[in-house]
Amino acid sequence: MLKLPIYMDYHATTPIDPRVLEAMLPYFGERFGNAASRNHAFGWQAEEAVETGRKQVADLIGASPKEVVFTSGATESDNAALKGVAEMYREKGDHLITVLTEHKAVLDTCKRLEKSGFRVTYLRVGRDGLIDLGDLSASITDKTILISVMAANNEIGVVQPIAEIGRIARERGVLFHCDAVQAVGKTEFDVNRMQVDLASLSAHKMYGPKGVGALYVRRKNPRVLLAPIIDGGGHERGMRSGTLNVPGIVGFGKAAEICRLEMAGERARVGALRDRLYDGIRREIDEIAVNGSMEHRLANNLNVSFAYVEGESLLMGLNDVAVSSGSACTSASLEPSYVLRAIGTSDALAHSSIRFGLGRFNTEEEVDYVVAKLASVVKRLREMSPLYEMAKEGKDAGENRRSLQG
Amino acid sequence: MSYSEKVIDHYNNPRNVGSLPKQDDNVGTGLVGAPECGDVMKLQVRVNPDTGVIDDAKFKTFGCGSAIASSSLATEWLKGKTLDQALEIKNTDIVAELSLPPVKIHCSVLAEDAIRAAIEDYKRKKAESAGGNGNPGGAQ
Numbered sequence: 179m180l181k182l183p184i185y186m187d188y189h190a191t192t193p194i195d196p197r198v199l200e201a202m203l204p205y206f207g208e209r210f211g212n213a214a215s216r217n218h219a220f221g222w223q224a225e226e227a228v229e230t231g232r233k234q235v236a237d238l239i240g241a242s243p244k245e246v247v248f249t250s251g252a253t254e255s256d257n258a259a260l261k262g263v264a265e266m267y268r269e270k271g272d273h274l275i276t277v278l279t280e281h282k283a284v285l286d287t288c289k290r291l292e293k294s295g296f297r298v299t300y301l302r303v304g305r306d307g308l309i310d311l312g313d314l315s316a317s318i319t320d321k322t323i324l325i326s327v328m329a330a331n332n333e334i335g336v337v338q339p340i341a342e343i344g345r346i347a348r349e350r351g352v353l354f355h356c357d358a359v360q361a362v363g364k365t366e367f368d369v370n371r372m373q374v375d376l377a378s379l380s381a382h383k384m385y386g387p388k389g390v391g392a393l394y395v396r397r398k399n400p401r402v403l404l405a406p407i408i409d410g411g412g413h414e415r416g417m418r419s420g421t422l423n424v425p426g427i428v429g430f431g432k433a434a435e436i437c438r439l440e441m442a443g444e445r446a447r448v449g450a451l452r453d454r455l456y457d458g459i460r461r462e463i464d465e466i467a468v469n470g471s472m473e474h475r476l477a478n479n480l481n482v483s484f485a486y487v488e489g490e491s492l493l494m495g496l497n498d499v500a501v502s503s504g505s506a507c508t509s510a511s512l513e514p515s516y517v518l519r520a521i522g523t524s525d526a527l528a529h530s531s532i533r534f535g536l537g538r539f540n541t542e543e544e545v546d547y548v549v550a551k552l553a554s555v556v557k558r559l560r561e562m563s564p565l566y567e568m569a570k571e572g573k574d575a576g577e578n579r580r581s582l583q584g
Numbered sequence: 585m586s587y588s589e590k591v592i593d594h595y596n597n598p599r600n601v602g603s604l605p606k607q608d609d610n611v612g613t614g615l616v617g618a619p620e621c622g623d624v625m626k627l628q629v630r631v632n633p634d635t636g637v638i639d640d641a642k643f644k645t646f647g648c649g650s651a652i653a654s655s656s657l658a659t660e661w662l663k664g665k666t667l668d669q670a671l672e673i674k675n676t677d678i679v680a681e682l683s684l685p686p687v688k689i690h691c692s693v694l695a696e697d698a699i700r701a702a703i704e705d706y707k708r709k710k711a712e713s714a715g716g717n718g719n720p721g722g723a724q
Contacts, residue, residue, distance in 0.1 A: 488622055490648035494587070494595055505622055505648070514622065526619035562601050562652065564626035564644040565619055 183498040184544045188383075188478060188537035189332050189360060190502065194429070195385040195538070201432040202387065205425035213422045214413060224424045231431025238434040239358070239377065240368035241394050247414045248427055251391040252359045255378035256283040256326075258393050258418065259355045262404030263324045263376070264291050267353070271321035275299045275352075277309055277338075278520040280328050283378075284357055288326075297321075306471035307336030307521050315346055324353045329361035333504065333517040333533055334470030335479025337361065344373030353402060359383050363437035364445065364476055369394055375402050381426065385538060386433030390426030393418075444538060449477030451536050451545050456480055458549030463556050469504075469523055469531055480534040481518075483527040484552075486566035487559045492532060495555030499548050504531035526565075587649055588683035594653035599660050602642040604628040609713055612706025614698040623647035623691065625655050627698035629662055629670070631706055638662050638670060643698075650688040654678050654695035667703055 185193065205227060213228045215221025232243040249255045264274065276288055278300045288298045299317045301309045309327065318325075325347050330337045340356060347354035355376040361367050362377075363384035369377060377394040381387055395417065396402045410419030437444075459466060465485040481504075484492060489505030504515030505528070514528035523531070534548075560566040587595070603626075604611045611630045617623040624647065630640040641659035645652045657678055662670050675692035678684070684692055 486646060488647050488651075490622075491595070491652060494592075494649040524620070525622075529619070529622040562598060562644055563646045564615065564624050565646045567603065567626075567644060 180543050180547055183500055184540075184548060185500045186534050186536060186540065186544070186548060187500045187502055188535035189335075189533065190535065191382050191388065192385045192537055193539060194382075194387055195433060195436060197436060198386055198429045198432045202425045202429040205428050209424075211424070213424055214411065224422075227424055227428050228422055231427040231434075234431035234435045234438075235379065235392055238367075238438045239362060239379070239394060240370050242397065244415075245369075245394055245397050247393045247395055247417045248422060248430075249391045249393055249418055250389060250423070251382075252281075252357065252378045252380035253283040253391075255380075255391050255393040256281070256355075256357055257287050258404065258407050259376040259378060259395075260284065260287045260291065260324065260326060261407050262417075263353055263355070263402070264296055265405035266403045267323040271319075271323040273297045273299070273319055273321040274324045274326065275301065275314065275317050275322060276326040277301045277303060277328070279303055279307065279331055279333075279336075279517045280326065281332055281357055281359070284326055284328070301327075303336075303520055305522050306474065307331060307334050307469075307517075308471060308474060309338060309343075311339065311342055311346065314343065315350075318346075318350050318352055322350070322352050324355055326355040326357070328357040328359075329367060330358075330365070330476050330479075331470070331517060332360050333515060334481045334521065335360070335476040335535075336470040337365065337474045337476060339474075340367075340374065341372045347375075348373045353400075360476060363434065363441065364448075364478060365441075369396070375400065381430035381433055384433050384437050387426050387429040390423050390430045392430070445477045448536050448538070448540070451540055451542065452478055452480055452534075454542060455534060455536070455545045455549065456482075458545065459552060462549055462553035467523075467527060469518055469527075470521055478536040480536075481531060482534070483523065483531040484556050485527065485530055486563045486569060487556055488529050489531055491559055492530075492552075492555060495559065496548075496551055499551060501535075502533045504533065505529045590657075590682050591649055591653040591684070594656040594682070595649040598643075598652060598656040600640075600642050600656065600663075601644065603644065604630050604640060604642050609709050610706075612702040612704070612709065614701025614703075614705060616697045616701055617647070617694050619646065623651050623694055625651065625694055625698040627655055627658060627695070627702045629699075629702045629706060631667065636666055638665050638667070647691065647694075648688070650682065650684055651691040651694060653682050654684075654691045655698060657681060658695045658699055662699065667706070670699060670703060673699055 211220030211224035213224040236243045353375045356374045358377045359380045375396045380391040467483045469481040489503030518528040614627045626644045632639045641662040643655040645655045675696040678692035
């Protein structure tokens with residue numbers, strides 16, 4: 179039986195897997211020790227649990243456990259990577275390269291670095307959302323110390339050519355950081371095969387708990403040095419002080435293990451659901467546009483603009499379906515999505531966009547319900563839309579019409 | 585963001601959605617906003633030529649739930665008002681009636697602009713027909 183509301187916003191966060199929760203619970207109870215307590219059983223037990231989690235996370239990305247530094251989440255990981263490299267390698271250079279469509283945790287960190295004297299190149303992306311590798315190569319100078327490119331975009335799900343970027347970075351002797359939050363656990367991500375030097379991970383995007391993440395820091399070929407952004411007791415080999423979040427790390431580890439073992443099957447199943455959603459939308463609703471490449475995209479993502487309908491009003495109609503919109507009205511900024519702008523989506527169509535993020539617990543029945551509901555809400559709102567009326571009248575409504583086509 | 589019950593009611597049961605014949609001399613049409621900004625409102629009034637009272641009002645809106653509710657409410661309020669009374673409707677009245685949060689005040693401003701644009705359009709038409717070929721009434 180269909181249970182409402184339906185959750186289809188897996189890029190925002192994922193529900194915790196019951197197996198993950200079960201693994202965590204003892205660490206809120208009798209196994210409460212501090213992993214840094216070296217001289218009694220409570221501490222040893224906690225440390226053992228942390229090291230198990232570290233190995234599980236490392237195994238998922240092809241790293242060695244010593245290369246995994248636990249953090250409070252991917253925002254901290256991004257900050258630690260960029261600021262840590264900037265400070266440590268300042269003698270070597272003052273230039274960083276990133277992409278306009280990165281997460282704000284990277285972009286705002288770059289903005290701060292610019293204020294303290296670093297120079298940042300923001301690579302543009304094509305309509306498909308992908309960077310141009312020629313642009314990347316041309317942007318590298320002898321002062322470039324870091325390239326930061328996300329694996330998969332959180333809005334449009336577009337997957338960047340990480341292995342190629344890694345190869346270019348390695349050839350040019352520049353460190354490569356990858357915000358891999360949306361990709362890890364959903365698609366293959368191997369730090370050695372892709373020649374990634376630093377990678378940000380988040381537990382709650384892969385069916386683990388909130389409040390815990392990791393930064394992968396390469397230890398050899400090359401050995402990456404980081405200036406810590408949090409000082410204190412010297413935890414995590416001095417790279418991130420602070421008492422470890424033992425239950426969180428246990429859950430993160432378990433979540434990583436489940437992803438590693440089940441990823442292939444899950445990707446196929448979720449991809450089939452996404453395709454069912456896309457086919458259904460195309461069948462039931464005209465004048466839609468997919469934002470970003472369909473080919474280079476996470477299997478669980480769909481980002482669609484429904485012309486002549488404003489995104490927030492669409493979300494309001496889909497009141498028993500949890501999705502997101504790139505419309506300004508859903509954010510405090512009143513600006514439409516900067517990611518959609520960067521791929522050349524007109525502001526009008528950006529206001530009409532919906533992001534669907536599917537995941538482990540979605541069903542075909544839910545997808546069919548969402549398609550039917552979307553079709554009826556879009557129809558109702560278009561009947562209410564002056565833009566739809568103008569378009570149907572075939573009139574040149576001046577700027578209105580031109581921008582909708584743009 | 586959560587919506588007030590009145591906004592939800594107007595969104596689910598919008599009053600007076602539709603269009604009046606634009607060419608009708610007794611109809612004034614206001615089209616305000618821009619799709620780039622995420623809000624476009626079309627608001628129309630029809631004025632009874634004998635009484636000078638608005639006897640019908642319609643709207644179509646591209647925008648968020650608060651924009652739809654603001655324009656729906658505006659059409660409700662316009663009916664039965666004279667033009668002078670209609671021009672007294674202020675965006676702050678709409679804000680109060682719908683309990684709009686600060687981030688949605690621009691929706692009420694747009695509705696007030698739409699009312700003014702529709703009435704101006706009506707007055708312009710009347711002035712033109714009075715000074716023009718003198719063809720009164722509703723033939724379109």
